[in-house]
Amino acid sequence: MMSSAAVALPVLTLPGIAGIALTLGMAVDANVLINERIREELRAGKRLVTAIEAGYERAFVTILDSNATTVIAAAILFFFGTGAIRGFGVTLAAGIIVSMYSAVVVTRLFFDLIVAKFNIQNLHMMTVIKMTSIDFLGKRRMAIALSLVLIVGTWAFMGVRGFRDPTTILGRISRAGPPSRSNSARSRARNKSGRPSKPPACGMSTSSTRRKWTSRWSI
Numbered sequence: 001m002m003s004s005a006a007v008a009l010p011v012l013t014l015p016g017i018a019g020i021a022l023t024l025g026m027a028v029d030a031n032v033l034i035n036e037r038i039r040e041e042l043r044a045g046k047r048l049v050t051a052i053e054a055g056y057e058r059a060f061v062t063i064l065d066s067n068a069t070t071v072i073a074a075a076i077l078f079f080f081g082t083g084a085i086r087g088f089g090v091t092l093a094a095g096i097i098v099s100m101y102s103a104v105v106v107t108r109l110f111f112d113l114i115v116a117k118f119n120i121q122n123l124h125m126m127t128v129i130k131m132t133s134i135d136f137l138g139k140r141r142m143a144i145a146l147s148l149v150l151i152v153g154t155w156a157f158m159g160v161r162g163f164r165d166p167t168t169i170l171g172r173i174s175r176a177g178p179p180s181r182s183n184s185a186r187s188r189a190r191n192k193s194g195r196p197s198k199p200p201a202c203g204m205s206t207s208s209t210r211r212k213w214t215s216r217w218s219i
Contacts, residue, residue: 013084013087014084015084015085015087015088015091016087016088016091018088018091019087019088019089019090019091019092019095020091020095022092022095023091023092023095023096023098023099024095024099026066026067026070026095026096026099027095027099027102027103029066030059030063030066030067030099030100030103030104031103031107033059033062033063034055034056034059034063034103034107035055035125036059037054037055037056037058037059038051038052038054038055038056038123038125039055039125040055041054041055042122042123042125047121048115048120048121048122048123049115051123052108052111052112052115056104056108060104063100063103063104064100067096067097067099067100070092070096071093071096071097073092074088074089074090074092074093074096075089075093076089077089077092078090078093
């Protein structure tokens with residue numbers, strides 16, 4: 001006798017797709033950091049095995065910092081959000097953890113296995129952007145001033161507007177008045193012919209209660 005059991009699969013929603021897309025971007029960023037550090041070590045004249053080891057060690061702190069802050073943001077979305085927001089937070093956190101493990105552990109394992117098995121002594125990487133000499137630290141004062149202006153302006157705007165829910169929906173139930181003349185005419189016509197008459201073009205409700213929804217939007 002054969003029996004089959006139904007397996008409930010998770011439903012992929014739009015917030016879940018957004019979390020997966022952001023996870024892919026973070027995974028690409030981690031691998032770019034690792035490969036760039038390996039490239040720098042090779043330019044410094046180190047052997048390939050030493051360059052791979054130093055590249056992973058130098059990139060680990062940056063990868064851990066970026067992924068940890070993203071996981072903290074995902075946890076905040078999960079604990080303080082509702083519905084689709086919590087789903088986005090769960091998908092994002094799970095994807096970040098898996099992608100970080102893959103970038104730091106799995107790719108390192110593949111590198112070591114390929115180098116040891118095929119006895120690779122050098123690794124040639126394609127270079128799209130040549131060496132640049134942009135003095136980012138020289139423009140730090142301008143960047144700090146612009147950041148302070150944006151931060152102060154944002155807080156001032158929120159202080160003027162106030163901290164309000166951006167999508168507040170208010171519901172109110174009000175009692176309807178006596179039935180209108182059109183409703184009374186329809187009732188009399190139904191009693192005479194035995195069939196309900198067609199409602200007028202501007203048919204009005206005959207229910208005893210009327211629900212009115214209003215919305216207040218703020219930024």
